[in-house]
Amino acid sequence: MTAVAAEETRTMGRAQAQSLGRRAARSLRRDRTAVVCFVIIAAYVGVALLGYAGLLPDFQERVGGSYEPPSLSFAKIFGTDIFGRSILYKILAGTQTAMTIGFIVTGISLPIGIILGALSGYYGGRVDAGIVWLYSVISSVPSILLIVGISYVLEKGIVAICIALGAVSWVGLCRLIRGEVLKHRNREYVLAVRLLGASDAVIIFRHILPNVVHLAIVTASLLVLSSIKSEVILTFLGVGIQNGASWGTMITDATGELVTGIWWPLAGVTSAMFLIIYALNVAGDALRDALDPKLID
């Protein structure tokens, strides 16, 4: 009898532990807009991977005359640029750059934000004071100046952009995680595992973090999109991508072209950027709705 009851509690416990993730997946599948957006994101990642496999068409190659407006052939669907190169191929090559920056910056800031936030919230005291001081310093400096400073130190280019953006973008997540961990630190389940003799590392990483990690997932989609947007601004300011294709260089070039009536490079690159940023925005919202335990009735 007791054994059965215990077994029942155990399976119930397991069912409930899985249900947040499973329920999230189910509610995401039901949200058709979200599904479309995830497909779009996957397609952009696919383009970037094709680029790394060397399978994207060479954007440096001439496909027609200078500044041909859009026409119904694959390479010239968005027209050509001043050297007769395909705008579409440039956009695809720029996609590789944008996705690389988006994912590397996120890959740098997520672990920093999660680990520092968790340590700060869990230990408090001097550790907390030090970490709070660090992110207060970073968030007091206008990020544009910090990024420019870092890109002076490193060689200008994609690596400098990634490191500079990564160095400033973990702050928001760190704050969020710190606040949540602070709330969880004295919850009963944490006291219980501590009584059972669990080490701090086990408590933080096995017990507390799974309860707050949904914040990181939502933040990740926002980090990817804000880094893609930042690349454009930084490149315009002359501290971004120096050579090679990027959406930033294309938009910067478009400033001069538009006055002479050449609208298609700007139109092409803006549509490409619009699609991925919109998809990431909607995906972020859908993830928040699906993962936030407060919003699940």
Added chain:
Amino acid sequence: MGAYVARRLLQMIPIILGVAGLVFVLFTTVGEDPVRVALGQHATPEAIAELRALWGLDQPMWLQFVDFLRQIATFDYGRSFNTGEPLSEMFRQGALVSLSLTVFPYVLGTLTNVSIALLVAYYRGSLFDRFSTAIFVASMSISYLVYIIAFQYLLAYQAGAFPINGYESGWSGIPYLLLPWLIIMVVTAGPDIRIYRTVFLDETRADYVRTAFAKGASEAAVIFRHILKNALIPILTHVVIGIPFLILGAFLMERFFSIPGVGDIMITAIHNGDFPILKGLTVLIAIAYALFNLITDLLYAVVDPRVQLS
């Protein structure tokens, strides 16, 4: 209250020191050599040594850092490498220009965005809500740069409704500012309305809302009398924290419309490697940011009687 303010001001010191250290390391010790940048490749060693001495770069590092700290404490940031102008004067003039660009759209934009957000929150879940959310997200999915380029081309260059660029001080400068104001308001509408909408929706889930409804209050009364007042607290934070960045100006806007504000000064300094400007600006903004953080917390206590400053 007085003790609280004093303690908070003291807490600012390590942060400002940290900022000073950070920009000092970035722009002095590891950046490009400004003397080389200014004099070019073929400068004589004597000329280099002379300029070095003039800019104080021949001093040991720790002395340069102490000197930088003295500049911060006395608000005297020395002179620009490129023009020789005193920076305090440049910043003062630039800040006035930047504020004339950013304050008006900030105030008007906040009022309209809060109103729209309230409206959207009132019709939450309706087709109107979903449609407007889609529009706002779409508006956030276009680069800031594209807004400026497209608006300047279509409204100023093609339609001729506004001057293409330029700036004049005083009232006669307003025609030049109209288009930048419009762009700033359009660009900030999407993200702001979404934040405010979330704030309002969070409040609708609070207990006091259920109580108010239980008392028989109408939907409109609950929204305008109860929710609006409570939502003002997070809205206030969002608004006050944004103020220091008004001084920095909308730097892209200043660049495109030739408006000589702080942002324009900053971008020029970036291109010329004018490190005194970059260092001074960074620290000033950091101080402003810390001060407005403090003001936000004080306002909390004023607006919300439940908050105790300790």
